[in-house]
Amino acid sequence: MDLVAKMAAKKAVVIFSKSTCCMCHAIERLFYDQGASPEIHELDRESKGKEMESALSKTLGGCSPTVPVVFIGGKLIGSANTVMTLHLNGSLKKLLKEAGAIWL
Template sequence: MEGVKTTVSQRPLVIFTKSSCCMSDSIITFFRNFGANPAIHELDQIPRGREMGQALSRLGYDQTPVVFIGGKLMGGVNEVTSHHLEGSLVPMLKRAGAIFV
């Protein structure tokens, strides 16, 4: 769990993915369209990726992508979409320093 905590504290927008996940590509593009530059960690490509995946699983996320904004767990695609539709996503990104406009 410490690896995940350390990783998400280093950047305002962090996305854990797997290289085989098509939704991961979509969510990355979604955030980039807002002008964000997310830190992307492909769990099947990085050292300790399996350990981080297990930590995310303990948080309730067995599938990728898993998004953290400002060091806080946002969730997966459904949660990100819900926040966007509610109008709360962009303010969260601004407060975290992930976007500036």
């Protein structure tokens, strides 16, 4: 989990995903549409991707599917369901502003 935490702290928005996951693509698109430029780590293309996926799964309490997993401001936000809930209730933009991911 140390590697994941270090990677998550490098940028205001970090998404762990897989290149073949349609929900990952949708969440990534949501952040771009909000004006954020997330750092994306595709676990199926990372040399330690399986280890990172295992650590993320444990962090999420064994949630399936394990991706996408979103960090904002270095803090774990959660999976697609959590991100969509935040977006729909208007909280996502506030989190992005607080993290310095967007300015408007």
